[in-house]
Amino acid sequence: MEKAEIMKKIRAELPAAFARSEVPKLIPGISKGALANADCLGAGPAGRFKVGRRVYYERDAFIEWLQSRGGAEG
Structure with a gap:
């Protein structure tokens, strides 16, 4: 599956807003601790x-952050 297809699937499956504690369940490989650290440094998702x-994240802002980190393109 191509990265663009993966991002399309993630965008379709994520709720409009979700808690930081839910991220590891929604997107394996991203820990809530890593997100907390990124937020503390000002490098976490906007929104x-x-x-x-x-702490909650807006879906579109989270996906933009994920793409900016090289996690996916598209």
Whole structure:
């Protein structure tokens, strides 16, 4: 499967917003700890927001971040 097809599938399957703690279940290979560290350094996905103590990401911003890291193209 090509990267563009993978990204299309990810975009179709991800909810509009999702918790950081759900990312390892949704996209294997990305840990919530790595995302927390990236956020702390200002290098995490844009469009994050908090509800209580939980951090959430917007789908489109997360996918742009994933693509910028070389995780996928398309």
